Every structure is written in C-alpha cells, then in structure tokens.
Amino acid sequence: MLSIGDIADIPPPHVGPQYKIGxxxxxxxxxxxxxxxxxGITxxxxxxxxxxxxxxxxxxRSGVIPAGTRTWVYIEQITTIS
Known part of the structure; x- marks a missing residue:
C-alpha cells in the first residue's frame, strides 16, 4: 500500500515522476x-x-534475471510499493 512518504509531489498524469528515488x-x-x-528517474x-x-x-519467461541487475521500467510495470 502506498504511504504519503513514498509518493513525490504528484503532477498531472504522465507529466512528471510519481515515485521517489530509494x-x-x-x-x-x-x-x-x-x-x-x-x-534514478529518466x-x-x-x-x-x-x-x-x-x-x-x-x-x-525468457529466463532468470539475477539480483543486482540494473535496468529501467515504465510506470506501468510497477505493481506495488513495499
């Protein structure tokens, strides 16, 4: 579940980042x-x-991506916040 501390100042949809670094x-x-x-945010x-x-x-489906791998995701790939 989202908490107020985990959400950046939320701009209108798709105008700016929604989640904070860390x-x-x-x-x-x-x-x-x-x-x-x-x-990071790009x-x-x-x-x-x-x-x-x-x-x-x-x-x-394509195999195991090991822990420690650095990559990037779209907001649509984020399912929940821990």
Whole structure:
C-alpha cells in the first residue's frame, strides 16, 4: 500500500515522476515479478521511466534475471510499493 512518504509531489498524469528515488517496488519483467529499488528517474522520449536495481532474482519467461541487475521500467510495470 502506498504511504504519503513514498509518493513525490504528484503532477498531472504522465507529466512528471510519481515515485521517489530509494523506494522499494515490485515490478514485472516478461511475466516475472521481482522486487527492485528505484535508483534514478529518466525522461525517455517524453515519458518518465525509473532506473532500478533488482533486489531479488526475477524468474521471467525468457529466463532468470539475477539480483543486482540494473535496468529501467515504465510506470506501468510497477505493481506495488513495499
């Protein structure tokens, strides 16, 4: 469940980032769910994405993505906040 401390000042939808750096999230990769920490925010082609480091291995349809992997996710890939 979201708490007030985990949410940045929320601008109108898709105008700015919604989650803060340092927040732990659950995210999906190719039908695999894993825990990750937000380590950065990037604007890619007019849409904000979140740079993350996986805190757990992620078992996806294409194989295992190991913990410690740095990648990025769209807001739609964030399922919950821990």
């Amino acid at each position: 927040v732990t999230i659950n995210t999906t990769f190719n039908h695999g769910i894993c825990k990750a920490e937000i380590v 604007n890619r082609v007019g849409e904000y994405t979140y740079d993350v480091v996986l805190l757990t291995d992620c078992n996806s």
